Amino acid sequence: MYPRVILKGTLIKKSQQKRRTSPSNYKERFFVLDTQDLTYSERRPGKKPVQKGSIELARIKCVEIVCSDIPIPCSNKYPFQVFHDSYYLYIFAPDNDCRQRWVRALKEETKCNRLAVKYHPNFWMDGRWRCCHQTEKLAAGCHEYDPMGFASKKPLPKTPDPERRLSNPDLGRVVVVAIQNYIPHDASDLTLKKDQEYVLTDSSHPEWWAVQDDRGNTGFVPNIYIAEKSGSNFNRFVWYNKNITRARAEELLMQEGKEGAFMVRDSRQLGVYTVSVYTKAPGSNGEKNPRVKHYQIKDTEIEPFRFYLAEKYLFSTIPELIQYHQHNAAGLITRLRHPVTLGKDNSQNSFDVSQAGEWEVEPAELVLGEELGSGEFGMVLQGTWRDRKVAVKMLREGAMSEEDFKEEAMVVTKLSHPKLVQLYGVCTQHSPICLVFEFMEHGCLSDYLRATRGHLSPDTLLGMCLDTSEGMAYLESSNFIHRDLAARNCLVSKDNEVKVSDFGMARFVLDDQYTSSQGSKFPVKWSSPEVIKYSKFSSKSDVWSFGVLMWEVYSEGRLPYESRSNAEVVESLNAGLRLLKPRQTPSAVHQLMEWCWKEKPEDRPSFAVLLHELASLSDL
Known part of the structure; x- marks a missing residue:
């Protein structure tokens, strides 16, 4: 009995790289999926097709789309991956609908296989995974693999109601702004790019709205990803309270009693809004003083209009402003942590x-x-x-x-x-x-370095720095900043593998910067000048701390600036002085430390660069 053909068509295949330095080639191939194999052939005009490869379906462990922000170097812009045996096959479809058909069919045919538990959602490129920066091609994936991903697909939005094609028909045209990027998960979805404008064409569904981009493409997007550019329809946002007085807002927030509990309400002045937020931050006398602070949302008064609470942080829409300050205090007394809404159970708004x-x-x-x-x-x-x-x-x-x-x-x-x-x-x-x-057998890195002083090889010390940089490169790529990176906050396994720990101060950031709220504490001897002066944290302030951590490793657990007070450390940094080179530090490693300690954040390397530099030293 011959196998039944399920799908066939012309797609683009990325060549398998035989060596790390091999160039990437993209070749058009004719793919056939039947009930036994996935095969691909080269079609030549006037000649018989030449089969170039065949994968037995029983050997496939994972099939999934590839999500990446890098430019696609071929004409087909919709990649997906097939993981089989120990190989990754990248295939590029001409459109999202075609890609979804192939992925759906392949998943269906392989769902009973012995599948991978996790997969890599981004490409393997230049010797490492772009999603998690692991340098082993067969390293475990970093995202859960769902072989039935399409079976549990979100329901498509209802067919647009002709009577409700615009949220405000009187305007004739409603412009919305993307608050964040959105990658389509279905053929009916539309790609969103943060800060770009779109025209709203249907808002009849409670969760999925239809928008049109500047090329005329129309599709559905989650409505929480967009906001009306010039409108004031905030009712769908849990933080908005219409017609609440200042006194009532204070009463509700004091009842909530949680640091960062907040709401957005109408001000007395028509068309103006106020953010009210509860805080227990110490007052001018240093004592805790539970109170509610009120911030009026202002605009720049000239086109293009921008909204702000603190003048240096401007946003195209009020929802975008609120989203930013939910992650970043940036001049406010505290972050906007817990939205409070009159008449609703606010416990669902806080993370549980x-x-x-x-x-x-x-x-x-x-x-x-x-x-x-x-x-x-x-x-x-x-x-x-x-x-x-x-x-x-x-x-x-x-x-x-x-x-x-x-x-x-x-x-x-x-x-x-x-x-x-x-x-x-x-x-x-x-x-x-x-x-x-x-459980990490050897405990915290600083204690372990002191306990084993004189017994760790140069390769082990370099490996500890490399391990830490790998973990931090992942945080950096995930838009997280640690804010308290030090040897005391890393742990060591029985095999001397180092892992980053203690995320009590970690923050997700939208723009690689976090300005802490008033009264925040930070470890001065591991902190960069901009943290000490302005409480401004970023991945580059983490890089500074990593330089101090490398110094700790190569000084085998000594305390940085051990004989100086915090005030003396600040004075030394302001004078341009830095930690001295530990005795057994290789010159190349010390150069990386000094690079981490550049005065200006923009002059410091990224963790991705540091990871590459340390990996190259470990290969010598």
Whole structure:
């Protein structure tokens, strides 16, 4: 019985690179998918096609689209990947509809295979994965693979109602602005590029609106990704409260009592809006003073109009402004953390990691042992969970709010990389709440360096820096900044592998910059000049801290500026002085340290560059 043909058509295939330095070639091939194999051939005018390759379907482990922001160097701009045996085949379709047909059909035919648990959503290029920066081509993926991805697809929006083709028919044309990028997941979706304008053509569906781009293409996008450019229709946003007075806003926010609880309300002046936010930040006398601060949203008064709360941070729309300040205080007393809405259960607005059942750990499954360490906010205990050793980080009563502790959990659940300490689960239903991490046998890097002083080889020291840079390059690519990178916040495994840990100060940022709220503490001896002077954090301030961490590694655990006070350190930095080269530091490594300590952030390297430089040193 002959196999049944399912799909066939002309696509573009990226050639397999035999060596790291080989050029990438893109060749047109005729693909045939049948019930047994995926084959591709070269078609030659007037001659018989020559088969160039064939993959038995039973050997395929993963089929998925490729999401990447790099320019596609061939005429077909819609890539997908087929992972089989130990090879990745990249195929490029002419349009998204064609790509979805092939991916859907391949997934259906391979769903009973022994499939990969995780996959890489971006390309393997230049010797590393663009998504997670791992340098082993067969390294475990960084995103969960869903072989039934199309079976659980979101329902398509309803057919647009002709009577509701515009949100405001009187305007005749409603212009919206993309608050963030959106990559289509379906043939009916449209690509969004942040800050670009689109015309709204249908808003009848509660979640999916139709928009048209400047080329005339129309498609559906999640309505939370767009905002009317000049409109004031904020009712769909949970933070908006219409017709709430200042006194009522203060009453509601004081009742909520959470740091960063906020709302946006109408001001007395027509068409003007106010952000009201609750804070417990210390007042001018240094004492905690629970209160509500009010910030009027202003505009630039000249076209193109821009909205702002602090003048240096301008936005095309008010929703974009609110989204930014939810991640970044940037001049406000605190970040906008918890939206509060009159008449709704506001508990759903704050992050509750227990909602994700996959992370919740039953306390009865945890067996706690000796204390491994303690800090300002809690202690870490050795434990056992499901027959594996774990480290359990417990919140010390009264040390910090449960909301802030859960925020650390939220950060960690979004991050997954071999060079970051892995989170196994959380306990949020019983007090004290805790996080359950993988166990790292040698403990924190700073203690381990001091305990093994004189016994670690130069290769091991370089490997520790390389491990840390790999984890930080992943954070950088994921738009996270750590803000507290130091040897004390990295952990060491039994094989001397180093992983970045302690994400209590980590922040997701939209523009690679985080301006902390008033009264924030930071470790001066690991901090860059812009952090010390202006509390401005970015991936480049993390790079400065990484330079200090490298110094810690090569000085085998010495405290930087050990004999100087914080004030003396600040004075030295202002004078242009830097840490001296540790005795056993190779010149090339010391040059990287000095590069990390450039005065201007823009003069410092990225972590991706540092990773490349350190990897090249390890190859010597």
